[in-house]
Amino acid sequence: MTQATPTTPPAEGCIDTEVRGHVLLIGINRPAKRNGWTAPMFRQLAEAYTRLDDDPELRVGVLHAFGDHFTAGLDLPAITEYMKRGEKAVPYGLVEPHDLGMPGYRRRTKPMLAAVKGICFTVGIELMLGADIVVAGDDCRFSQLEVQRGIMATGGATLRMAERAGLGNAMLHLLTADEFGSEEALRLNFVQKVVPSAQVLDEALRIAERIAAQAPLAVVATRQNVLKAIEQGPLAAMADFIETQKRLSNSEDAAEGVRSFVERRPARFSGR
Template sequence: MTATPTSPPAEGCIDTQVLDHVLLIGINRPAKRNGWTPPMFRQLAEAYTRLDDDPNLRVGVLHAFGDHFTAGLDLPAVTEYMKRGEKAIPAGLVEPHDFGLPDYRRRTKPMVVAVKGICFTVGIELMLGADIVVAADNCRFSQMEVQRGIMATGGATLRMAERAGVGNAMLHLLTADEFDSAEAYRLHFVQKVVPAGQELDAALAIAQRIAAQAPLAVVATRLNVIKAVEQGPLAAVSEFIETQKRLSNSEDAAEGVRSFVERRPARFSGR
């Protein structure tokens, strides 16, 4: 499918489009290879917040307009923010890197990302902060902050090591080298590699498959996985009984049983 972009201002923007229960979130600054500016970060957080707040929306798909996912930060636009230690995202919104920081909300609904072409720095960090990543086979990845005299602070230092081990993380973080989609797949940074031009369709197909499942169960399952990763297996296991009790008493659980007995697709309401 082809998402329809608006005409972006010079500082770029984030476009959104609703397809049934899926929110498409488009990075829109192709003339600058989708280099990130403070307004774009704020708008991205607003889009993630919209996903969580709208009961009709069940899954997000982050993608980009143009030939590239992103060349990374627009350093002239963000340097003063970094020097002041200022955040571009207002408190109270869902923080797209999903750190669980004070004053910010955490995303509860799934996010699928479609990446293509150049995917540098913050692009890698946004995809690692999501749940499932589909990469075009023409991707060029690089976490090159050390080349610019700064540190990656969008999650790469945490999640590269978590996914690929400390040695592999150090290799790419400290050398600022460039690697391809096959290497990203080997390191578990991406989950699928498809021919260039098919990445958005593939990501949308995954999102639609997720959206067809019971929304309460999807959210509970996702959050339990995150808890296991962040707090350990026992913390996740300790929630099993109460979570299953709550889900089993939902309208969707009853619909799941009915659809099984009647041999038809379930029609879930999120209640």
């Protein structure tokens, strides 16, 4: 079983990172408070996402949590003043972890997986929907309960729930603030795999390592084209086909892909 190594977190929590080959493990570390989110945690999370994008040796990220739960959501007393002032805890210029394309923030280019378990409320759902692939434990409890607290979900749930599950399913969970489990999340396409809770990080890392073994430039281009199709429409995505394929075909990795095919061996990609 894969074990990430946590530090001893301060009272306000922290984000731990660990490199496994070409994979960056990003760990939410405030288990004493069910990983409730504070401003320093958001800043450190953005710094970790930015590190993933900026380090050429890193190809895939895996967001996970220490303790029994992914997160109970926002630590409201710690975050409320930011919300009242209309401020974000993430500094401008970093990769914004919800990947919303907001002005002043960078967008992530490399793939991100989320490994979720136990309680996964509010911002936890939004972070996993902002990732590319989600592995969920069979013990997950999900709830997008902002309306129960007199606020609105602004980390992407109002956008992505309907995109993944349709209007009615999104409204059902957004407007009732109900709690649902892993099988419902799978039905709604919020998660891609459900496994026993103890195997969540193992499975996420297995998928991440499989992605990391592919040609990095092609992985990034493929991911970005899919997102462009979703956000701007199929015609906008198709307009990039010829130039993107031309650029990729002239890369060192494309040449290596051909050599490995001819020589019948696994490819050794460099990201160039």
